[in-house]
Amino acid sequence: MKKILHISKYYYPFSGGTEQIARDCVLALKDAYEEKVIAFNDGKEDKTDIVDGIEIIRCGCFAKxxxxxxxxxxxxxLHDVMCNFNPDIVIFHYPNPFVAQLLLSEMKHSTAKLVVYWHLDIIRQKFLRLFFGPQNRRLLxxxxxxxxxxxxxxEGSPWMQSVREKCVVVPNCINVERMKVTSEIEARAAEIKSENKGKTICVAVGRHTEYKGFSYLIQASRLLDDTFRIYITGTGELTEKLHQEAAxxxxxxxxxxxxxxxxxxLIWSSDIFCFPSITKNEAFGLALAEAMYYEKPAVTFTIPGSGVNYVCxxxxxxxxxxNRNVEKYADALRQLAADENLRIRYGQAAKKRVCENFLNSEFKTNINRVIENLRG
Incomplete structure (x- = not known):
């Protein structure tokens, strides 16, 4: 049986979009390949554990x-697993630039095929973007x-354009099993609706960081009347600032x-899903696809080069x-709030798009095809 080493920045149960995709990738290939995963630990100590029957090597992190x-x-x-496990294929989830340098050194002495899973360009950290440019070229x-x-x-990434002949599209997926609506979820959703009777419920999900665009949603909210209720989940480095803006x-x-x-x-009870991300740091929008699976119409910004406007x-x-036009964002929320038939029509079309393009069954077929063609 061929062996695959997956390299992810972190790994389940660490919560994050890339980590979820990495796990989906491992599970999709599990039946046909022997696999291991190496990642950082969320703490300082090294540890090894088993997730879904796969060995996960977690390296302690002392700083960021x-x-x-x-x-x-x-x-x-990494050296030990490359030598002892001796993978036939390495799947490297990018961005993870410090590990990329170590991997490039190991690949000089390995016959393994390398698949770079390019989640997004480094955009926000200008110093890193410049410093790791030569490394990106070597990696690709x-x-x-x-x-x-x-x-x-x-189309939107200069890095992807530089190796376009090597590129293949594998859309991210949602796991239908993880999306099941239980009686507990239904009961809580009914409570939320009751608490907000007569209001249009909007929900936004994600880490409180600049590219998620929550500041623009807050600005748009100030243009709306009190018939709206807007829930913003999560925390992050901008949480305090966002609270101040919404005061x-x-x-x-x-x-x-x-x-x-x-x-x-929250998502199940909502009328509209707000996805106000503003840069292509938001490469796809897994939370957006999940809300669409629940038949929720979404309001997004135009993000050139991002998959958000491909998903929705x-x-x-x-x-x-x-992009960043809070007046038009508020107008879109008003339009959907005022037209229940439009919400229903968009919601049904949203689920149809997800079911036809972004389910884990389709993902499994796509990722296995990439690896099988690589072997050939």
Whole structure:
């Protein structure tokens, strides 16, 4: 049986979009390949555990620089697994620039095929973007295949354009099992609706960081009347700033970190899903696809080069407005709030798009095809 080493920045149960995709990738290939995963640990100590029957090697992290993890043990752990496990294929989830340098060194002495799973360009950290430019070129030159999550990202990324002949699109997926609505979720959703009777419930999900665009949603909220209720989940480095921006606006409720039942209940009870991301740091929008699976119409910004506008199609399953234009964002929310039939039509089309393009069954077929063709 051929062997695959997956390299992800972090790994389940660590929560994050890339980590979820990495796990989906591992599970999709599990039946046909022997697999291991190496990642950073969320703490300082090294540890090894088993997830879904797969060995996960976690390297302790002693510090972070510009959101990039650093580990004193990673070099040795990676060298050991490359030598002892001796993978036939390495799937490297990018961005993870510090580990990329270690991997490039290992690949000089390995016959393994390299698949670079390109989740997004480094955009916000300007220093890192410049510093790791030469490394990116070497990484992409070394790669046998480069996976992009949407055709939009290939068109919008100068890095993808530089190796276009190596690129293949594998859209991210949602796991239907994880999306099941239980009686507990239904009951909580009914409570939320009752608490907000007569109001249009809007929900926004994600880490409180600049590219998620929550500041623009808060500005749009100030243009709306009190018939709206806007829930913003999560936390992050901008949480305090966002609270200050929303001060005095009783339409907005910050939930903080919530469990899976509460999150699903919020989305299930909502009338509109708000996805105000503003840059292609938001490469795809997995949370957007999940809300669409629940038949929720979405309001997004236009993001050139991002997969967001590939997932949610303007005028078919949601409304897309000019980037950072809070007046038009508020107008789109008003339009959907005033037209129940439009919400239903967009919601049904949203689920149809997800079911036809972004389910884990389709993902499994796509990722296995990439690896099988690589072997050939």
């Amino acid at each position: 620089v510009s959101a990039q993890s650093l580990s004193t043990s990673y070099r040795k752990k 030159e070394c790669a046998d295949k480069v996976i992009a999550t949407s055709p939009n990202y290939i 005095g606006d009783n339409k907005i409720i910050f939930t903080g970190r919530i469990d899976d039942v509460e999150l699903k209940a 199609i303007n005028g078919e399953n949601g409304i897309e407005v000019e």
